[in-house]
Amino acid sequence: MLYKLGGTILVLVGLVAGGVGTAAAGAPLAPAATPTPGPTLTCPPALPVSGGVTAATATSLTVTYSMLLTPPCGYNPPVTVTLFAGQSDAQQWLNPVAEAVSGPERSGKVTLDGLTPDTAYWFRFSADGRHDPYVIGTGRTAAVAVCTATAAIDSAWSGGFVATVTVRNVGAETLTGWRVSWQWLGGERILSLWNAVAQGDSAVGNASYNGTLAPSGATTFGMLVSGAPPTGIALTCAR
Template sequence: MPYGFGLALSSAVLVVAGLVSPSPSAPMTCPPVLPVSGAASAVTPTSVTISYSIFLSPPCGYDPPITIALFASQADAQQWTDPVGEALSGPERSGQLTIGGLTPDTQYWFRFAAGDHRDPYVFASVRTAPVPVCSATIQIGSAWGGGFVATVSVRNVGTEALEAWHVSWQWPGDERIQALWNATAQGAAAVGNASYNGELAPGASTTFGMLVATSMPPGAMALSCDRP
């Protein structure tokens, strides 16, 4: 009987020893993804808008707020020196930030930081838009069930004379140009100037017209104008 009691006691000690001496835990492994990502989502001549998403929290990633720093050269961005602009996010883990006061038609580089932690992964460039040289606006005149007539005004909004212009847009439906005047067709939704109205001094304007077939006339439309 004493011999059997000794075995039971010995087992109890082993179980208790196992409880108070757990095995060491395995080190944490971060998933094989970037902790943050970003890309330019919009540009104007004087600003850039960067979209960002924070995927991982510490210790593998970051918590908001996050800072986007913009640099004038690739070397400055690599060394993180002399940022030309910064924008700080709110508590959201994804969103958009805009940095303004920039030079038109200029390339910049952006990077991310969270507090004192500078992200070493995201390193990308973005270019501001050039100053527009012309604008185009459309006015739909008479319209009926099978089509409409539209007049487009083209204006030189730059500081230099235009020798030629190009206007393009996107049709919202099944529109098709049937006839065109004071312009030359350059695609299903693009035209260029005629031989006699391409030159526009600063502030000067001209017009062209088109007859369009469609099952339903469109509402407001945005047109782009630039040099060809």
Template sequence: MKSLQQALRSTRKAAIAALAALGVAAGGLITLTSAPAAHADTQICDQYGTTTIQGRYVVQNNRWGTTATQCINVTSSGFQITQADGSVATNGAPKSYPSIYNGCHYTNCSPGTNLPAQLSSISSAPTSISYSYVGNAVFDAAYDIWLDPTAKKDGVNKTEIMVWFNHVGSIQPVGSKVGSANVAGRTWDVWTGNNGGNDVISFVAPSAISSWSFDVKAFANETISRGLAQSNWYLTSVQAGFEPWQNGAGLAVTSFSSSVNLGGSSTDGGTTNGGTTSGGTTGGSGSSGCKVTVTPQSWSGGFTANVTVANTGSSAVNGWKLGFTLPSGQTITSAWNATVSPSSGSVTATSLAYNAQIPAGGSQSFGFQGTTSGAYAAPTGFTLNGTACS
């Protein structure tokens, strides 16, 4: 046994010496170290190839409108298109939609997702996206939000919401322009139409947006108000990527996050898919004619808050203004189901046309997203049309 071990050690030493000599002969290209291997990106060229990142999002190549090769390099935080051969006419559909998503797409559900989820059960759906653009392509950078009357995990959904962060070239959304809207604190051109498979509503930014954090539910609520969805429908997935018509190599999603918080009407807080959800907080004191419950979801440097205003009186409230005070260091960046101003300090949320009435014993909800310089703290001093709430 001893002689065998000695022989093995001699063989190992000889192999190491040979490798070292080879390294010297090749100009020192081989270095013998014990350092761990670096994290390798994933290259996908398969037409519908996918992979998972961060244990919670799916990245897909999704080349469906051309037979030409498309490849993406998937990183730990997003992806970049590395090859985008071929082109298609700009008056038709794009050639692909490489993207990253949370939810379910043709039965492929992202790990741990709580989608599909009924819109009425979602208190907030905060998301963040960063894009990197190139100048030699015809494309749009689109955030897709899919809605369906059923909890559908396969096939095409009923309504597609497209948020165009940027577009280059002579391309336009499905259908025709029907006006403009202020959603999540930004102004958008609004287009509606049908692509032959589903209804589409598109919100087009007047100038390029490279990164933004917002609440997906703000766009769902606007779509409901325009009759293209209902509150009992389901959010099935949220996706961020590019639709290229010509070229596209170099386009990249550099970061993406998505959470869907459930149970917005519950004072016990909701279920979160990322971030931190706190229990409901009741603010103010005084008259029992109204009660306010805040259900927050917070992360480092930011938060969302879903606010439920309950009418505990004996008569309906027609048109409401909810006053409250934000803690120092908090600033509101967007809101849904109400007009909220100013962005800090003593704030007033004003009802919209479709939710202006709060019947006796009923309630209305709105929400907002903001930034904070410290730990999240709940707003205080709630008043409904000048009367203090409990």
């Protein structure tokens, strides 16, 4: 475009929309590029992925659990263990009989007390307001002890030993028969036994004359055993 100003001719060059430089007046600006959204990071339910009964008494069960927490989640909510009297109740989360809450540990255990001796229970987990939909475990409380058995090594040598075992009634009622069992560490074998009747190489029952024990009453039996002398023998006594 030419303009004459005095004796001078001015040349003005117009800017073409879309050309190099600034867009022409009134032309719309190109929209900014839309960024591609990344994946949304969410925390999965903080629930145990495994657990089981690791200890039992006549009136309690101890349940141990472990949790799986993945990035970006770093929280450790308390875990609740709920106990049920039947498998059907456990499946439907109905009629809980006991409940205990752990601390905020990724792995831990809880003990549920006040239970009935020699009884099966089912347990389930919950955490952070959610019920675990998969894990249903079971455990059984121990029977009430009616007797105890303790062993004393009377003499020992390189190839054997003699032991005396004391059986005691620790219940409130008269005991009319008892059985003592244990687990040998190696190839031990009973060679001779007195005041008891052998029931294999690692269990004996009472003789006909010493099976009845009043509350707090006790009796003994002895055995000659071949094998390396142990430092102690862990015995289990039952009716």
